[in-house]
Amino acid sequence: MRLLVADIKRYLELSQGIKNPKILKIIVTCLNYRMLPNVFFRVSQLLYKFKYLKIFSYFFYAVNVFLYRIEIPPRIKIGGGLFMPHPQNIVCGAASIGELCTIYQGVTLGAKHLDFEFKKNLRPVIMDSVTIGSNSVIIGATVIGAKSKIAPNSLVMKNVDDEALVIGNHT
16 A cells, blocks of 8 residues: 555655645545545555455455556556556556656557567566656567656657657657
8 A cells, every 4th residue: 555655755746846745645545536546556556466355356456447548457567656647548567666767648558569478578678767658559579768858759768778768759
């Protein structure tokens, strides 16, 4: 639940400038339509860790898919502070995502070819504090460096250095 609290605190800081929210504000924020996908994902991720609860994790995964068209499997490691300002149509098949990342609508992260086994060595790794613009696609075994920004409608298939700005195709 530490990661969910980090997500909520980042949301409140970005949206309302609140740095140290009270517990009631945290609970109310969980019901916000921009935070519910994070709540569903974090619960799914928590249940996935337990052998006999793993099947229930897919229920929360499915809720995200049906309500928001967000596909984030519970096995992906995502650091705290994930922010999705417009949570719609996101496919997140990365190996891992660092802390304080922002993912806009329509983003696709995943393998270059069909990979039903979810081999992490075929998928992108997103480092800390990365911003991925709307409708961007990051595929293959690429590493997106810390504090990088991927502009909207970009295609990324090669590694990106720390603090870089990618505009257009990076193949």
